[in-house]
Amino acid sequence: xxxxxxxxxxxxxxxxxxxxxxxxIELNVIPNFGGSSEDYATIETAETNFHLERIENVVTIVxxxxxxxxxxxxxxxxxxxxRLKATEDALLQIMMEGMM
Amino acid sequence: xxxxxxxxxxxxxxxxxxxxNNIEQRITYLSKSGTFADTTTVIPxxxxxxxxxxxxxxxxxxxxxxxxxxxxxxVFFNADPALSRSIGKxxxxxxxFFREDGFLVxxxxxxxxxxxxxxxxxxxxxxxxxxxxxxxxxxxxxxxxEVQA
Numbered sequence: 262x263x264x265x266x267x268x269x270x271x272x273x274x275x276x277x278x279x280x281x282x283x284x285x286i287e288l289n290v291i292p293n294f295g296g297s298s299e300d301y302a303t304i305e306t307a308e309t310n311f312h313l314e315r316i317e318n319v320v321t322i323v324x325x326x327x328x329x330x331x332x333x334x335x336x337x338x339x340x341x342x343x344r345l346k347a348t349e350d351a352l353l354q355i356m357m358e359g360m361m
Numbered sequence: 362x363x364x365x366x367x368x369x370x371x372x373x374x375x376x377x378x379x380x381x382n383n384i385e386q387r388i389t390y391l392s393k394s395g396t397f398a399d400t401t402t403v404i405p406x407x408x409x410x411x412x413x414x415x416x417x418x419x420x421x422x423x424x425x426x427x428x429x430x431x432x433x434x435x436v437f438f439n440a441d442p443a444l445s446r447s448i449g450k451x452x453x454x455x456x457x458f459f460r461e462d463g464f465l466v467x468x469x470x471x472x473x474x475x476x477x478x479x480x481x482x483x484x485x486x487x488x489x490x491x492x493x494x495x496x497x498x499x500x501x502x503x504x505x506x507e508v509q510a
Binding site: 263271272273274275277278279280284288289292293294309310311332334335340 | 395398401408413432454
């Protein structure tokens with residue numbers, strides 16, 4: 262359950278398990294975004310990447326077209342470069358300790 | 362309210378419903394856990410977002426696992442905000458980090474909003490997100506927490 266601000270349709274929170282809408286607004290919305298409980302409303306959706314729009318006076322879930330890129334794992338080359346750099350740093354440290 | 366134990370003395374201290382209920386309540390409140398997800402809340406530009414979770418008892422310590430947007434972290438906390446610690450990994454990196462207060466876990470769509478603080482405040486668990494000057498959207502696909510009394 263998404264909580265949004267009626268004036269600009271900004272998403273301001275979600276209703277956590279074990280909490281009522283009123284509790285969530287009182288504890289987590291008003292202290293962060295101000296106003297009173299009348300300034301906020303809720304909407305249900307399974308979407309995770311969306312925004313809200315008022316279409317013909319009805320608040321509507323609109324799926325975002327561009328999704329955030331998935332995280333990339335480092336390539337084998339990047340891993341080898343990291344290991345090489347770590348080895349170089351360790352050698353440098355050993356050399357400097359030997360000079361002291 | 363803090364737990365007030367009874368100082369039991371043989372043949373002196375009476376067994377009463379009040380004293381037994383006190384023990385029962387303590388057993389009930391030994392720990393509490395929960396989970397939440399939040400991929401929609403927008404942190405105001407230059408501000409922070411504080412999430413307060415009511416526990417119903419005075420917690421002492423706890424931990425949580427939070428993940429989203431390729432960034433995962435296991436956070437240890439107690440009632441002192443300065444003593445929060447985390448281990449985890451950032452988006453796109455295989456390196457494991459250890460972080461102290463001020464930057465615990467990165468959980469935002471652009472990688473800038475961070476779980477800055479996590480601590481127990483009386484009967485509440487408090488999580489504070491923030492960091493950047495621009496408005497950010499949280500990207501917490503799941504957060505599982507547990508607090509012990």
